[in-house]
Amino acid sequence: MTAVLPQKDNQALVYLVEPDNTVTAKTVQLGQIMPNNRVEILTGLQAGDRIVVKGAAYLGDGDKITAISDQ
Helix, strand or coil: CCCCEECCCCEEEEEEECCCCEEEEEEEEEEEEECCCEEEEEECCCCCCCECCCCHHHCCCCCECCCCCCC
């Protein structure tokens, strides 16, 4: 769950990757924690959103990143 930064009340932050490779913090609502270090996101993301999956704890709004595809 390195992509998810827990907050209060079953909420968390994730960082969305924008088209210019900057990141924007987004609040999401968490659901069930699943095996293999995965968590269900109930609200806050849309299909096709790209999120930071490693190193999110070291980022801030507007930081520029180099995106590396896992595919």
